[in-house]
Amino acid sequence: MQQEKIPTIISGAGLGGLSLYHALIKNKDKKEFNVKIFERETSPTADRWQGYHIGLSYYGARSLLNCVSSSIASNLPKAIPNPIPDVETHGITITDQIGNVLLTLQLNHLKILRYVLLEGVPVQWNKKCIKYVETQEGVWYEKLPELQIVDYGITHISANVSVPQHLMDKANKIHENFLVRKTLGTKEDSTLMMTRLIPIKQEQNDEKSEPHYRVTLVYSYPFELDNVDVESDKVKVDDNDPASVIEHVKRLIRTLRPDCELTDLLIEFWDLIPKTIPNDPIKFPFKTYNPVQ
Template sequence: MPDPTPTEYHTMLLTDHIGRYLLRIPYQKTKNIYEIESLKHDFSGIISYRNILRDVLLEGVDIQWGKKCVGYEESDDGVWALFEDGTREFGDLLIGADGINSPIRKQKVPNLETFDPGVINVTVDVAIPKNLANQLLSIYSNSLIQQSIGKNGDFHFSFFRLIPVDKFDEPTYRTTLCYIYPTRYDIKDNISIDDNDPESVIKHTILRIRQLRPPCELTDLLIELFSLVPFSHLEEKYPFRTYIPPRRRQLLDIDPLSVSPWKNDRIVLLGDAAHATNPLLGLGANNVLQDADLLTKELHNCENDDLVECIRRYNEQMRIRSSKDVLESRNLIYKHRESVGNFGLLVRYSIFRITDVFNNIMAFIKFYI
């Protein structure tokens, strides 16, 4: 993972709909990812590139690409993974880490379903020039994770590293940008958008921003950033490995404690397959890594305990920990997806400012006492 540059602040700052400060997560700078491990608090972190993390995790792993697992069959001494092309593979354990639409979860825990909190998100990857990056950093006091909360139930978040893309002559930065708004607006306006047409999706997103946000520097900047989204893969200069066409997507989640504990056996769920989380608090990928670490530790205990007991301990801890984060992220949407007037804004400002003071007091205690 690229180490932090001297000018990077790997933390999140939240503003209101016109860019006024609401809350900033305290942050202790570190020179590299290894320094974070020794810290006794959570007020530190490094924004990582997913493709680099993915390459690291795939080192030494035998991957068969182009295959889709659609189910499984259990036996007395193992489990068969069944693939769409009719082939099958046998193993001691099947780990369903196949995302929010997991066929493994649907077979193992058919009543563990996705939950729709009533919001739509459009998430895009874009390369932004230095002048726009500087505008974002100016509004967000150099914080690399920027979030804003609108008065009409809408949200924006963006994040990037101050590491220029080497494919461009001028400094340009890989950026992930997301706009979230209540589903009710598309239903009310009887909107018909071709979600297979990237240009149609982006034009609609810009229209929603104009509708739900007041004219201001932040609104103009969001519109300009979405205007940079490519409608197709841009030859060799595209800064991301994979082009994901922009689409409107329901912001779904899964609470693993919404159903009774499932059977502890050779079929294990991990990550979004068990506890998909909306991105507003940035807890999804963190939970996936915690799942992998916990499962690895439990499987190492198989020399002393039987496999089912190891899986039971994993399931119990995973469900409790991840459910808390799923519901915390869901509640953030619930609290702010409705439109608010001036009094509601005053209450919101007061809550966030008090939270900001509390966070800074806690951080000071953790850092220095």
Template sequence: MQQDKIPTIIIVGAGLGGLSLYHALIKNKDKREFNVKIFERESSPTDRWQGYHIGLSNYGAQSLLNCIPSSIASNLPKATPNTVPDVETHGIIITDQVGNVLLAPPTKPFKDFYELAKISRGLSSMIIYRDRLRDVLLDDVPVQWNKKCTKYVETQEGVWVFFEDGTQEFCNILVGADGINSPIRKQKLPELQIVNYGITHVGVDISIPKHLMDRASKIHGNVLARKTLGTKGDSTFMMTRLIPIKQEQDDEKNEPHYRATLVYSYPSELDNVDTESEKAKVDDNDPASVIEHVKVLIRTLRPDCELTDLLLELWDLAPKTIPNDPIKFPFKNYNPVQRRMMRDIDPMSIKSWTSSRVVLLGDAVHAMSPILGLGANNAIQDADKLSQALLKYTDNNISFIEEYEKEMLKRTSADVLKSRNVTFKTSTPLGPFGVIVRDRILKVINVMINFYSFADNLIFKD
């Protein structure tokens, strides 16, 4: 087959990783030019809810800036608003079931996204808007929508990619950035299995009125990532920005509201336990029943205290039906509240890994527990590393893919296992003695981390 002089790269998946790779390849066209095509199974940019906040680390920020051109970077403030001085602390705090602080790692202060990217030591992160970041990355990208990849056929000259609508495309390199259920991964590495944790998590974006946010801040301070550990294997997590969102003028008292992501996790076996207070069967097609199920679990598993009361009030804010007027809804897309299984993929759990013209990035190859906030950061780092490797592309030599995969496998497998380990440790039901041991260990770790940070700042003071 006669190939074009300019090699073609097909990216399947227009998530953060796939879009970052697209921009990186276009940005570096003066060094190596490619004909880049990107396909997405969704029918439009707003077909599926893109919600949730994410924590973008200093390493993720560095890679993102490496990938995107200045025209895209100029729009980053839409998704990464500057830190509000003396109001927000971009870090995490962990408390016990009644709100006592167990772990509060120190954070390096930074004013904006660019200062975050300059932090070279340790791990710092910024809470950003995931949906808005995707919108920014979609700018000027000719995504071909409603194109679900079903299979590929690799030849000596390249790769034929087949889509559900009956069309097919030819490319020199195929990149699977199509998520945890990737058909490309399933074909390339059928033995690479998804690990089910036996943990259910329910997440929702909510709009919190100021009086409730003030109550939450009395417990957690102004830290933007807030986790509470229960004693029965359950935990809560909230991510927010303390930046008021626009509300309708007729809102009661015109009280400021704040956008927040709320997550409740618990052992999946509890989905099969009937409780007297739960009158109706939980139906994932009925958001109201899922929300009530979460509230029943909170009331059953948590002690009577201010924190428990606050959690119940926060979950009451979750939309129980599709909003009548989506335009007035504080988030662009509505996602029905559903229970989801926590899963991951360890890319180094198989013995052999053969490099070819088909390459993977992001959740397609190393989906991980969200507990440490490493998933999106690794996907963007993948895009950065792969784009640099592709600069070495030649028709007869694809050893650069093997170089990318070696680095990616080592980096992401470590993060998958680290995230899995922390998830299991914080999701194990404990008796009274176990709770005492857990709390004391976390408090000792907290002291050690703070001491190390203090010493590190003295030694490496700017």
């Protein structure tokens, strides 16, 4: 008697969803699964430019290899970027609030892992999960289930920004050529900066006179610091107004960090963030990089 296939729905074609899909297909000799995978984006490259370099530990790499087929595993080297010799170090540097180095670590990164894992996967694009219904017969996956949100008492604010060469040169003098740069404040606040030292591809009609680089900025601080005395404690932060949030971050940095070159540089970086949301995602300034190798 032929074994009935187990209906399985995966919501999201990210690294987790794709790894689960491959694991189910790889182990179909044990159980047969009728797998459908849905993704709200219209295609792998449409709507928004996303993703960044991730590090895989030994156990993470072993787990990934156990999930995927041998053909997918043989393509994984395609996702491993080559550091540019003498230009960038694939690692993290952690400094104190004035730029003194506390710790440095070397990392191995995967850049285009999602594209490798998409090979052979029949993703149904532009399908958004809107409802979830559970009955005696089973589960209809149409609605997002109730999420359990854990409050750790920390606010994280992140943004992507296009940074000109002269500011990157200043940052590199402090953090050298590490791609992940973290600073620790004395009030439990911290900053994180992630980048590649490869210029952003610029349009032919772009008026920028120097190379620019994609940088992801993150500022983290405990909730109670929202009540700290700042230049204008009457200013209210509107989470839906990017300009309001950016000014809030800059005020906190000025208040919590000492007057030094690193503090000034952090404020300059946050001041580069667009104050409005771009209307045209095609012209979003971080879409591709210039080939350099």
